[in-house]
Amino acid sequence: MIRRMATESRDAAHPIPRFPAGFLWGVSTSAHQIEGAVDEREPSVWDAFTAEPGRVKDGSTAAVACDHYHRYGEDVALLAGLGVDAYRFSVSWPRVRFGDGSGLDFYDRLVDELCAAGVRPVPTLFHWDLPAGLDWLDRDTAARFADHVARVADRLGDRVGKWITLNEPAEHTLLGHALGVHAPGRKLLFDALPVAHHQLLAHGLAVRALRAAGATDIGIANSHGPVWPASREPADLEAAAFYDLLLNRLFAEPLLLGRYPEGLGELMPGDVESDLKVIAEPVDWYGVNYYAPTKVGAPQGTEIEFGGVVMPAELPFSVRQIEGRPVTDFGWPVVPEGLTEVLTTFHERYGDRLPPVVITENGCSYEGLDDQDRIAYLDGHLRALHRAVEAGVDVRGYFVWSLLDNFEWAEGYARRFGLVHVDFEDPAALTRTPKASYAWFRDMLRSQR
Numbered sequence: 053m054i055r056r057m058a059t060e061s062r063d064a065a066h067p068i069p070r071f072p073a074g075f076l077w078g079v080s081t082s083a084h085q086i087e088g089a090v091d092e093r094e095p096s097v098w099d100a101f102t103a104e105p106g107r108v109k110d111g112s113t114a115a116v117a118c119d120h121y122h123r124y125g126e127d128v129a130l131l132a133g134l135g136v137d138a139y140r141f142s143v144s145w146p147r148v149r150f151g152d153g154s155g156l157d158f159y160d161r162l163v164d165e166l167c168a169a170g171v172r173p174v175p176t177l178f179h180w181d182l183p184a185g186l187d188w189l190d191r192d193t194a195a196r197f198a199d200h201v202a203r204v205a206d207r208l209g210d211r212v213g214k215w216i217t218l219n220e221p222a223e224h225t226l227l228g229h230a231l232g233v234h235a236p237g238r239k240l241l242f243d244a245l246p247v248a249h250h251q252l253l254a255h256g257l258a259v260r261a262l263r264a265a266g267a268t269d270i271g272i273a274n275s276h277g278p279v280w281p282a283s284r285e286p287a288d289l290e291a292a293a294f295y296d297l298l299l300n301r302l303f304a305e306p307l308l309l310g311r312y313p314e315g316l317g318e319l320m321p322g323d324v325e326s327d328l329k330v331i332a333e334p335v336d337w338y339g340v341n342y343y344a345p346t347k348v349g350a351p352q353g354t355e356i357e358f359g360g361v362v363m364p365a366e367l368p369f370s371v372r373q374i375e376g377r378p379v380t381d382f383g384w385p386v387v388p389e390g391l392t393e394v395l396t397t398f399h400e401r402y403g404d405r406l407p408p409v410v411i412t413e414n415g416c417s418y419e420g421l422d423d424q425d426r427i428a429y430l431d432g433h434l435r436a437l438h439r440a441v442e443a444g445v446d447v448r449g450y451f452v453w454s455l456l457d458n459f460e461w462a463e464g465y466a467r468r469f470g471l472v473h474v475d476f477e478d479p480a481a482l483t484r485t486p487k488a489s490y491a492w493f494r495d496m497l498r499s500q501r
């Protein structure tokens with residue numbers, strides 16, 4: 053059921069500046085966070101993780117989530133009402149492997165529905181829900197992923213033009229394998245680096261599989277943000293540079309430059325030089341997920357809790373709070389100019405090796421239907437994005453995270469990122485109610501046409 057809109061859009065005294073012609077506007081979601089229908093897919097590493105007490109803060113699971121699997125028609129109607137050009141969703145690998153291919157039928161139906169509504173489907177082929185039994189520490193998982201990609205491209209490629217290989221391999225490595233706060237819950241610290249390498253290899257193999265299937269519009273969704281040193285002291289500068297290496301350069305440079313940044317290549321498994329040739333398969337655009345900058349200083353010798361993540365004392369850096377900024381319900385600082393900064397930094401660092409950029413995620417967690425904080429966040433970030441365009445960065449699209457409130461991983465349902473509220477208190481109805489930000493984004497899109 054879809055309820056009437058919470059409020060009408062507020063008057064924009066200063067409209068968002070116009071983005072270049074052909075700019076792609078969309079919203080994003082991911083399979084595990086919204087689909088539910090757990091019995092109609094194979095298990096994933098997230099099912100085992102959420103079953104362990106204490107892993108998810110509110111004790112919830114994604115077994116039903118938004119039940120998008122059964123309610124996708126309603127959700128496509130919401131997309132059409134919003135007036136977006138494109139919808140970024142993810143294809144669940146455990147669902148694709150289910151039964152005799154009936155899992156893929158779901159994406160067939162979804163893509164048909166999107167096309168009928170005039171919304172371009174933009175699938176992400178891996179968004180953290182690894183099939184149970186597979187492991188990114190194994191090199192073979194990269195080859196298995198390429199098979200999955202070929203299968204999906206074969207089925208959907210007649211209607212899907214734009215593809216995303218992976219979502220945020222950095223977070224999947226860091227949170228899932230180094231710090232253990234996401235599935236599969238490993239705390240390997242720097243021994244998690246092979247997970248990064250195998251995902252990057254999987255990306256390169258996926259690009260090859262997509263090209264073999266005739267795809268011409270391929271990207272990745274990498275998370276990036278500026279890293280601000282806590283002070284100008286050498287120890288803080290060094291710690292910040294190291295964090296920048298891990299968050300930004302480790303995942304950008306193999307793809308864009310065909311090499312690992314200093315010292316990291318030696319730590320990776322296998323024939324790294326030959327793998328880098330695969331990893332650097334050219335992409336048509338580069339996706340950036342941006343939420344906030346990170347302030348980083350020298351280690352403080354103690355465990356630090358930051359943004360819901362406990363960082364052990366032995367790390368060679370410590371993450372600090374950025375003071376003097378509003379924060380989202382997640383405690384993340386709201387820093388729109390960080391988006392301009394990360395894009396202009398990449399433009400300067402990588403020059404013409406950086407393909408056109410698409411913002412594949414940007415958004416914030418706030419409670420409430422009259423979500424003026426979210427409107428302010430999106431308004432500020434779109435202006436910041438436009439400043440990057442004015443500064444010469446070739447930006448081709450922007451996707452809000454997220455269409456719906458959903459299962460926010462280890463936080464459960466406590467963090468609401470949606471333009472549309474979902475009533476998780478009433479699991480039989482899971483009523484969708486567009487928030488004020490939905491109307492605001494819809495009106496902003498109209499002003500761009």
Ligand code: IFM
Binds near residue numbers: 341413
């Ligand atoms: O919900 C996540 C998403 O799955 C990946 N990027 C960040 C979002 C907000 O935490």
